[in-house]
Amino acid sequence: MTVLKVAILGFGTVGEGVYRIIQSHADELQKVIGKKVEVAACLVKNKQKARDIHENVLVTDDFEEILGLPQLDIVVEAIVGKEPTFTYLTKAIQRRCHIVTANKEMFAHHGNELLELAKEYHVSVGFEATVAGGIPVIQTLRQLLQVNRISKIQGILNGTSNFILTEMREKKQSFAESLLLAQRNGYAEADPTNDVEGFDAFYKTMILSRIAFGEEPDWLTVEREGITGITSELINAAEKLELRFKHVASVWKEGNRIIGSVKPVLVGKEHPFYHVEGVENAVNVHSDIVGRITLQGPGAGMFPTASAMIEDLVYVSVNQKDKRCFSQYQSQAKEQPDEFWLIHGIKGTVNSQITVIEEPVEGFFVIKAAKKELEHLALQHKAVRYFSILEFEKSLVGQFEINENSSIQTFIHI
Incomplete structure (x- = not known):
């Protein structure tokens, strides 16, 4: 029987x-791939530590030992950090192994290099697990990109941040209290910076951009804001409007520019992200034919992420070449329309380009304005904070009457 040798x-x-899935789903894998899948080696930090690994598997802390195996077909990488993982995977490709990775930071920085090298050595790269845990977003985009033109992708891509925001709202806790609970539950690291400041979601957004548009925004132009500044007062004001804070990553094409952001926003009941709670992830894809589709599922944990890696193992092992047809069409650059925002921290007179709609809590206001007006306002008022309300027009029906011709010269007392 032909055997497929895998190193983890x-x-x-x-x-x-x-490792556990390869053992428990051996028959299913063999039926799909046509070969028996065997784990040949595991790279570990401490090979003296007791682990439930079959005695026939090489357990080593030396990657060169793995490269020296007589047969090695696929290398599955589940380490963190850019190095030495990039070096390991480069050597694996040069050994003519297919590779599968869950390392979003490394892949955001070096994914293009690995894909080009894999093309040169006629092997495949699987990276589904780098983006949204158990959600098959990359496979979905590969299918959509056959014909559909994708215009925008939005996602809740970090389960830790989503868990914290959910706990703050449901249990009326502070950010610090909710973060501590996330750490106790194993959702957040001792240093949670990557998650709560949006770096993790940023790396994932860059990967999605490459899939959807064939390129990514200039990293220095991407607006990245974490959730550390979200307070109980802000969450309370949002609840009065039946809105919820979500940490949303977005990437879209405008003319010949790719634009990206990772920041806290507000969503209403009709938005697909409203009920995405706890450590769940969700991705919203806007395209010209199918319209808008939303994928939702567990974004972290042993089996959701491992599931994505196993699906990639199948993908690369049957040698499916990457047939992505990157959307190179040019969308028309349009002047940005006015948006709805929740804002607070203003003192004085609001200019005539800002419509004040509602004051759900004293000192907090729902307004309608162009982003450039708010940016100008923030320069004048250092304490001002504002958050976009996605698709707020839908939730306005029957709640607020907006007079587009109303006086826009409004005095706000804080």
């Missing part, structure tokens, strides 16, 4: 999950 780099939560 890293035997933490995800790496162990991949």
